[in-house]
Amino acid sequence: MTSNAIIPLNTDQSCRHLMPAVKSEQDSLPEMREEMGIIQRLVAEFSKEREELQSVAELFRRQSVRKFYSLLSGYDHSITEKSELCAEYSLRSEYWKRVMALTDVLSVMTSEKRQAWNEQFCFDRYSMRDGSKQVIPDFTAEAVIPTVMGLLNDRNQFMRERVYGVFTSLSRSHKTNKAFGFSTRMIITGVCEMVKRFNGPSQPDFKSRNIEPLSELRVVCAFFRQSKVCDVLDTARLVERCVHQYGFRQWIDIDGYAVRFRVYKNGSMHIEINQTLAEQMNNILSAFVPLALPAERHKEKLKQAREFPLKKNVLDFDSRMQLGEMKFSYSEREKCWAAFRSGGYLSLDKGTDTILHDVFRTIGARVENYYVYMDYCPDEILRYLSQVGAMPDQVAHQLYQSSRKISDYVAGLLSMGEGDTLLEPSAGQGALLQSFSKTDSIHCIEVDQLNAQILKAKGFDVEEADFLAWSKANPGKKFSHIAINPPFSENRARLHLLAAATHLAPGGCMAAVLPLSFRHEDALLGDEFSWDLVHEFKNEFEDTSITVCVVYIQRIT
Known part of the structure; x- marks a missing residue:
């Protein structure tokens, strides 16, 4: 120096x-x-x-x-x-x-x-x-x-001080909080108090100052996630909004499932983090406070921590705050949901502006001048993004949406009638279903929570589940029609197709969008099924250049 x-x-x-x-x-x-x-x-x-x-x-x-x-x-x-x-x-x-x-x-x-x-x-x-x-x-x-x-x-020294600040803010009257370091669960107090309103029931009055430890914990999580680190200004508002929506004593996930909390009417807040984060914070704490135990000495006590869903992409705090503040209303003129991009949005740095444009594109919005347009009410989607902020990784989730051209072809191929039922095992955001009638009986399976929320907003019947696990748990569920565009990588297309075929009722038919390598797989499903290669499509998927084939499959017996 x-x-x-x-x-x-x-x-x-x-x-x-x-x-x-x-x-x-x-x-x-x-x-x-x-x-x-x-x-x-x-x-x-x-x-x-x-x-x-x-x-x-x-x-x-x-x-x-x-x-x-x-x-x-x-x-x-x-x-x-x-x-x-x-x-x-x-x-x-x-x-x-x-x-x-x-x-x-x-x-x-x-x-x-x-x-x-x-x-x-x-x-x-x-x-x-x-x-x-x-x-x-x-x-x-x-x-x-x-x-x-x-x-x-000194960047790391500053972060160590913030970790120590979280530790000292924990309630010393609760045995859940360890005297020597962090466990996967911690408790803070004074988050709210119940105030009697005139001629009405008691309402919670939230204390921003006492919620500050949760804000600090969110910053620490972003640091370890190597995400953009910035001050979190909306935590108190987030807590108030979530408690109002979910109620007291309910676990609420935030920040890409890295943190969850629940609030009690007595003003205490229980916070839970995953084991890896607790160990990382204890490593810092043991360097800052010599009496704090290193993670290895109490790892056994952490073994009961729950598993958190792994999400690859978590939006930064600035982007999530902007999304949470957007207000959509239905426009009779445009026949869709619209929101004006506020002055705060227009003043964003280029990085955040680019991220928001990517988010809008991912959730199916279109941006024109000062307005954002959506074909469905996005309130729940924006709430989820501002609270959890987890975006499915396109490659890991194989999120390559079918084009309108492919959807038109599949809908015409299946030609559903009265009383028919349809299963979409890997629904994504419903791109393959866009040409089907809204009155058709369609059941969707989707593994990602954000995509499941979008499907619900579009009016689909959705189960949030991994299709292969759902198939094992529901072997008796049959459908007269199946439309499927499975993930292609790591042999998942084959596994999904085999599982989907077990849910096809006798005499039922399935239209499958598959890699071109499946052109000669007509013996894959056995003698119970007929297999016809009906069409090939080139370059019909956004963000990837690929040729696919559409196969028409019918269950004979």
């Missing part, structure tokens, strides 16, 4: 395995070449703007020009050395904020550390008028580079 750093920084190495540390300015240059280049450009921009600022200030200090300044600004005062200094401090502060925006260090800091940073680097013009002695450090390469490097080195 060089002597040019502006703030004192710790360089404790006990938790460096969480994030590679920047060792020194010289060592970091190959790894941070792009960031260093940006810093150098910012310093050059600052120097140029400061020279221009000084020139303008010098101009307005002239007696002959002072009058014009008053006319232009509407203020009858002169430019003094103090006002010029305030202007330069404001410029310095702006550039310090810009360079810090290149990292997530401010988001990782504890609130106390962040407040100290703001007091040193965020200029307050009004307090200076009242006699404040605030001095904003100069924005030079000699000051900026070692300061940023030191903060990056």
